[in-house]
Amino acid sequence: MKIALLGYGRMGHEIEKLAVSRGHTIQVKIDNEDEWTAKTAFLKECDVAIEFTIPAIAISNIKRCFAVGIPVVVGTTGWYEHFGEVTELCIKMDGCLFYASNYSIGVNVFFEINRKLASLLESYTMYKPAMTEIHHTLKLDAPSGTAITLAKDMISANHNYTGYTVGTTEEGKIPVTSVREGNVTGTHTVSWTSDVDQITITHEAYNRLGFAIGAVLAAEWVYSRKGVFTMKDLLSL
Numbered sequence: 047m048k049i050a051l052l053g054y055g056r057m058g059h060e061i062e063k064l065a066v067s068r069g070h071t072i073q074v075k076i077d078n079e080d081e082w083t084a085k086t087a088f089l090k091e092c093d094v095a096i097e098f099t100i101p102a103i104a105i106s107n108i109k110r111c112f113a114v115g116i117p118v119v120v121g122t123t124g125w126y127e128h129f130g131e132v133t134e135l136c137i138k139m140d141g142c143l144f145y146a147s148n149y150s151i152g153v154n155v156f157f158e159i160n161r162k163l164a165s166l167l168e169s170y171t172m173y174k175p176a177m178t179e180i181h182h183t184l185k186l187d188a189p190s191g192t193a194i195t196l197a198k199d200m201i202s203a204n205h206n207y208t209g210y211t212v213g214t215t216e217e218g219k220i221p222v223t224s225v226r227e228g229n230v231t232g233t234h235t236v237s238w239t240s241d242v243d244q245i246t247i248t249h250e251a252y253n254r255l256g257f258a259i260g261a262v263l264a265a266e267w268v269y270s271r272k273g274v275f276t277m278k279d280l281l282s283l
């Protein structure tokens with residue numbers, strides 16, 4: 047496949063290495079607005095675009111892909127409040143959008159286990175949940191997007207909980223602790239504790255390659271499809 051790489055930062059570099067090793071061509075790399083001016087014409091020569099940029103720019107990049115009729119695999123987070131209008135536009139323009147707040151296959155399986163565990167424990171109120179997420183010190187947001195997804199999934203699967211708290215405890219809320227240390231790529235632990243035992247599940251990412259693998263697999267899967275998709279579709283979860 048001919049791939050357009052929209053955003054050539056940490057994830058862009060990781061995706062380039064992996065995509066080339068799988069026999070794909072990086073047809074164009076665009077890393078800022080000046081490069082858009084110079085390289086827009088190359089976009090329509092591509093089979094698919096992979097977008098890892100910044101929240102403020104993601105939507106305009108998505109629209110550029112719709113305009114030339116190529117599928118776009120979006121990794122950028124932080125634009126989901128506009129999700130409704132973007133998916134509407136995708137359908138209207140007969141486009142293709144693949145999005146995920148976390149492209150790691152392991153994390154997406156972890157999401158499923160987390161939902162199931164929360165649901166199984168709904169009737170056993172002696173088990174109390176808690177979550178810890180650990181990331182490197184350069185990460186600016188807390189809790190992580192993945193932790194928020196985990197908490198939201200727990201709340202929708204277990205109606206004893208209506209929200210989450212950060213750094214404090216409150217009845218009916220899941221306490222989330224964010225730790226920033228060293229070079230940690232991302233570790234998420236969910237525990238359910240009673241007076242007599244504890245169930246703990248943990249996902250630990252070793253590096254960014256796991257995100258790149260998911261994004262490139264998504265690009266290969268989405269090629270020649272139309273519509274709006276996410277990791278549940280790719281992994282048949």
Ligand SMILES: NC(=O)c1ccc[n+]([C@@H]2O[C@H](COP(=O)([O-])OP(=O)(O)OC[C@H]3O[C@@H](n4cnc5c(N)ncnc54)[C@H](O)[C@@H]3O)[C@@H](O)[C@H]2O)c1
Binds near residue numbers: 057058077120148
């Ligand atoms: N979904 C996932 O699995 C996943 C995994 C890792 C990171 N992310 C998200 O992906 C995004 C990028 O992460 P990163 O670590 O690569 O960040 P980064 O800061 O290393 O790279 C972002 C790149 O976007 C470029 N950019 C800025 N404006 C642009 C424009 N108009 N057009 C094209 N490129 C532009 C910047 O120059 C920069 O190189 C973030 O939102 C991050 O939270 C998602």
